[in-house]
Amino acid sequence: MRTYKPLLTLLLTTVTTAPAATFSSFGAFNAAIAGQSASAETFGELAPGQAIPVGATIGRFAVSSYNLTQGATQGIVDDVDNSLSGQSLGADHTGLAPSLIYFFAGEGFTLTFSQPINSVGILFNVSLLATGSFRVSAAGQTATTLASAYDPAFPNGGTFVFAGLTSATSFRTATITGSDSYNVPEILTSSAVPEPAAVLPVSFALLVFAGVVLRRRAGQPKLI
Secondary structure, three states: OOOOHHHHHHHHOOEOOOOOEEEOOHHHHHHHOOOOEEEEEOOOOOOOOOEEOOOOEEOOEEEEEEEOOOOOOOEEEEOOOOOOOOOEEEEOOOOOOOOOOOEOOOOEEEEEEEEEEEEEEEEEEEOOOOOOEEEEEEOOEEEEEEOOOOOOOOOOOOOEEEEEEEEEEEEEEEEEEEOOOEEEEEEEEEEOOEOHHHHHHHHHHHHHHHHHHHHHHHOOOOOO
16 A cells, blocks of 8 residues: 555645746736636625625635724725726725725735635725835735836726735735725635646546555455
8 A cells, every 4th residue: 555655645746836926917927827726806796885894704715804094993895996896895994984995005904715825916906196015915925016017907097006926835814005095906816726637647546546445455354
């Protein structure tokens, strides 16, 4: 039985991964995660104005904490500012004014993902007058984009900027922050998956392994 264990370990750990890197371009990020299992959250399935408290689950992640100011304690579904689906994630400052449903300068939040991932990308919608930078941190890295670095992949009048990162090792949390006001129209994630060529050898190895176990058990005396 020991003869097959190294083979199984080798085949089961053959995966498509991207090296550790940071990106300020959606196109470059998308190319880096090609071949991985990807997912995008655009908040379109939520109700406009819906509260997003700490612990709320949205798709494949939960909001584990907020870093907010001026009395705000939770997020909110922003259906006013630029987005992809018509909605985005903002901060609930409606206690100050009904229109304040975005993250203020210096605010942020942390996400916990339901499954380990190998990349995360954040699309920020920022004001044309915004300055400074916007960041996502995970797996010991921080990806940074400038407020003026409008991403050409999104022809929305030039208000979207992108920051993303990839990691060769999987992770479960990511923190998003910005030095000026913003809302988040999209959160992208991906995870490493087995190489297609590895699927058949893995299946074959498992069958061989099972056959060895069955033959060994067949040769053992029955217990009465």
